[in-house]
Amino acid sequence: MIPDSEIKELREALVNSTRPLVFFDDDPDGLCSFLQFYKLNPECHGVVFKKAGSLDAEFLRKVGEYHPDAIFILDIANVDQEFLDKVKNAYWLDHHSPSERKNVKYYNPMIKSKGKDNKPISYWAYKITGESSWLAMTGCVGDWFLPPDIRKKFDEEYPGLIDKKIKKPEDALFKSKIGTLSRALSFILKGKTKEVMDCVKVLTRIQHPNDILEQSTSRGKFIWKKYLKTNSIYNLLIKSVKVTKDKIILFKYSSDKTSLTSEMSNELLFRYPKKFIIIAREKNGEMKCSLRSSKYKVRIILKKALQGIDGYGGGHLHACGAAVKATDFDRFLENIRQQL
CATH class of the missing domain: 3.10.310.40 (Diaminopimelate Epimerase; Chain A, domain 1)
Structure with a gap:
């Protein structure tokens, strides 16, 4: 678990930042966490982390370009001490095996639970921001987790996106509309970084999951088209196994x-x-x-x-x-x- 005092600390840091820089992992959990942060503070500037290994000194260039007053690191398992030594006001929210680093405020549910609680970051982002239950569910399902507390509100706000009979996260991922959405977000994170961030910018303007699932808006159609392009490649590969x-x-x-x-x-x-x-x-x-x-x-x-x-x-x-x-x-x- 993450204590309420730490949830409050993170929320205040995000709300009070005028130039927040957010590094997030390139999966639905990381992406949906960023989008929830953006909903609470639209000044957030996102940087997708697509590199294998650690968030290292190479990314200091992004810090130098943006001059943030706060840095948030979401769902990234490893961050080099060299990177942290050269930045200020850094907040790192993760749910992988705990790390020990200096010059950063570190939040991880695995610590106090002694390894028993590794709820996705999109779950904690919802607790921090209170924004968009559909984004929280999309990120959680993509990380094979079905949060009962968020689901209750989600089912009220977005009926029909998960059948009430579905109780397992893997069934939600592969047998529900919210699972389809999670896979769509996963697939639009593929490709060159600039193209990915163009999609992320469009996603910050999406107001309802059906914008994408039913292609009911031009922005939703844009995301769906990107998804279908990668999905065609995916289908060829999965059939070859x-x-x-x-x-x-x-x-x-x-x-x-x-x-x-x-x-x-x-x-x-x-x-x-x-x-x-x-x-x-x-x-x-x-x-x-x-x-x-x-x-x-x-x-x-x-x-x-x-x-x-x-x-x-x-x-x-x-x-x-x-x-x-x-x-x-x-x-x-x-x-x-x-x-x-």
Whole structure:
């Protein structure tokens, strides 16, 4: 949990900032968290974090360009101390494994709950801002979480977007309209950063989820068109996956395709919950992977599998990302297999 006093502190910092700079992760949870912050304070200037690894000194350029009076970091697992040492008035809201850093106000529900509470950042953004239950639900569902407290209000405000019979987050993601919306937001985050931020700017003007789902406005039509373009690529890839009796579902593809490892691994986990899913995209001599399993503790398996391997990774207990040198990938795969 995050104490009410910290929720209040974050809200006051956001409301009182005249030039807030917001770094957010490039998934529905990170995006919806930013959009909720923007709803409360339209002065927010967003920067999508699309880089593998840490928010590092490279991003100080954005700070220098914007001259913020406060910096908010949302849903980004790793932030370099070098970056934090050179900025002022930084607030970091995350739900991955807790980090220890200086010169930043750090908020993470995993700390006081001793690792038991890793609710998505879009959930906490709603608690902070009180803005847009549909954005909160879209981000939470995209992170495989169905918050009962927010859902009650959401169902009242937006009836029909989640069937009342749906009780599991994975069913909400793949069997409801809000799940479709979450996937749409995930897909518009693909591509070049400028194109992504153009979409984000349009999203700040969206007032209702049906603007997108029913393409009832020009802005909604714009977002839907972007979604369909990536969705066509996704469908070709997901149809190429071969499933056998092996405990592992492994699919590899090359860098000339859009990065869809996370989305593919989520859908395959939904379809095959007893399998260990590995989707690996080869780029610049590295295999960039998304790993998922309901049955196995992915984070623990990944940590052991990386021993003696040229690579890195981490994430949640049942969902992780990793990057491994292509020359080490077979050994990495064998290290995983030995633990299943």
